[in-house]
Amino acid sequence: MLSKREKDLIKEIWERLTPVAAEIGADALLRMFASYPGTKTYFSHLDISPNSSHLLAHGKKIVLAIAEGAQDISQLTVTLAPLQTLHAYQLRIDPRNFKLLSHSMLVSLACYLGDEFTPVAHAAMDKYLSAFAAVLAEKYR
Amino acid sequence: MVEWTDAERKAIASLWGKIDVGEIGPQALARLLIVYPWAQRYFKAFGDLSTNAAIMGNPKVAQHGKTVMGGLENAVKNLDNIKQTYAKLSVMHSEKLHVDPDNFRVLAECISLCVAAKFGPSVFTADAQEAWQKFLAVVVSALGRQYH
Numbered sequence: 182m183l184s185k186r187e188k189d190l191i192k193e194i195w196e197r198l199t200p201v202a203a204e205i206g207a208d209a210l211l212r213m214f215a216s217y218p219g220t221k222t223y224f225s226h227l228d229i230s231p232n233s234s235h236l237l238a239h240g241k242k243i244v245l246a247i248a249e250g251a252q253d254i255s256q257l258t259v260t261l262a263p264l265q266t267l268h269a270y271q272l273r274i275d276p277r278n279f280k281l282l283s284h285s286m287l288v289s290l291a292c293y294l295g296d297e298f299t300p301v302a303h304a305a306m307d308k309y310l311s312a313f314a315a316v317l318a319e320k321y322r
Numbered sequence: 323m324v325e326w327t328d329a330e331r332k333a334i335a336s337l338w339g340k341i342d343v344g345e346i347g348p349q350a351l352a353r354l355l356i357v358y359p360w361a362q363r364y365f366k367a368f369g370d371l372s373t374n375a376a377i378m379g380n381p382k383v384a385q386h387g388k389t390v391m392g393g394l395e396n397a398v399k400n401l402d403n404i405k406q407t408y409a410k411l412s413v414m415h416s417e418k419l420h421v422d423p424d425n426f427r428v429l430a431e432c433i434s435l436c437v438a439a440k441f442g443p444s445v446f447t448a449d450a451q452e453a454w455q456k457f458l459a460v461v462v463s464a465l466g467r468q469y470h
Contacts, residue, residue, distance in 0.1 A: 208443065215448040216455050284431060291438035292446055298439045300374060304357040 183312070187305035188254050194294075194302065195248035202248065205289050206240020207232075213285035220278055247286075250313055257316045269320035276321060279314035286310060324460050326401055333453035337437065338398045340445070346436050347391025348384040352377050353432040354425070361425055391433070397461050405464045412468035423466035430458040 183191070198205055211231055214221050227235040250260050258265075268274060287306060291298045326334075354361050355377050362371050368382040377383055393411070400407040415421045434455055438446045446454075 208448075212448045212451055215452040287435055288438045288446075288451060289443075291435045292441075292443040295439055295442060298435070300353050300356040300378065303353060303435065307357055 183254060183305065183308055187301075187308070190302060190305050191254065191309045192251045194290075194306070195244075195251040198244065198293075199248050201293075202244035203237040203241035205286075205293060206242070206244040207236045208240070208292075209282065209286040209289040210236060210240050210243070212288055213282050216285065217278075217281045220281055223272070223274055223278075243282075247310075247313060251309065254309065254312070257312060258319070261313070261316050265317060265320045268317055273321075276314065276318035279317060283307075283310040283314060323402070324404070329449070330453040330456065331401065333450045334398065334401070334457045337441075337445075337450060337454055338394075340441065341391075341437065343391040343394075344388050346433065346440065347389070348387035349436045350429065350433040351383055351387030351390060352380075353436065354429050355383065357432065358425075358428055361428070364419065364421055364425075390429070394461065397457070397464075401457075404460050405467060408461065408464035409468055412465050415465060416469040423462075423469055426462040426465045427459075430455075430462050433458065 210229065214224075214229060221229065227233075227239065229236050246261075246264060250257050253260070287303070287310070290306060291303075294302070355365065355371060356374050365371060365383070365386075368380060368386075370376040370380060371383075396407050397404050415423075415426075434451065437454065438451070
């Protein structure tokens, strides 16, 4: 469960990261591809080499969706409804991969935020990304 | 047998050379207990773990974090034989300590995040992360190996 303080912290962090959404997103994706090569199988249609325009665009899309969800976490199911449908019926990414991206995203945040990535921020972010992934997978079955 | 590329060996050695076990170890263990509070079940003898501040200031947590992190030295020195190197520790964690081996994986994640926060993206690159996480995954696997 996320406390009000945690929700505010999450919202504040993602608001601040919105201007660098492409960089953070691309970094997280690159880390995921390097550590978990199986995840690359979902991207055979894109150029996912470092700094490619595809990678930056895709990273940006993902981070902006996460940031949007953070604006009002209690409304996550409503906000993510279109993405739920997309992932369940079209993309059909195995939801176990969401954990891998979440971890990679946390590493990117840790690298980017350094000391600011306190244990409190870490816990809040981990909980939020878990909730996000769970909602995203809701329509799968 | 685990296959390590030269690049991976180098990356692991380089990162290990930079890591202060007395710093990262306590941080990682504290994070485990804060982010995954159910892990506190194994540390009832450690005293006050009731708040984040208590956990972060707890000397037993700090000492144990240092011990656990220092234990990785054996793995770094025996990259080609980690399974054997950790066999006794695995038995101990299973038979004596009764630790759910999933905690090893989760602690490894906390360690990686502490390393990332400490060294930033220019040191903890995607490739460095891959090598480091592969290394920790092998350690985690070795620690869980003797459970039955």
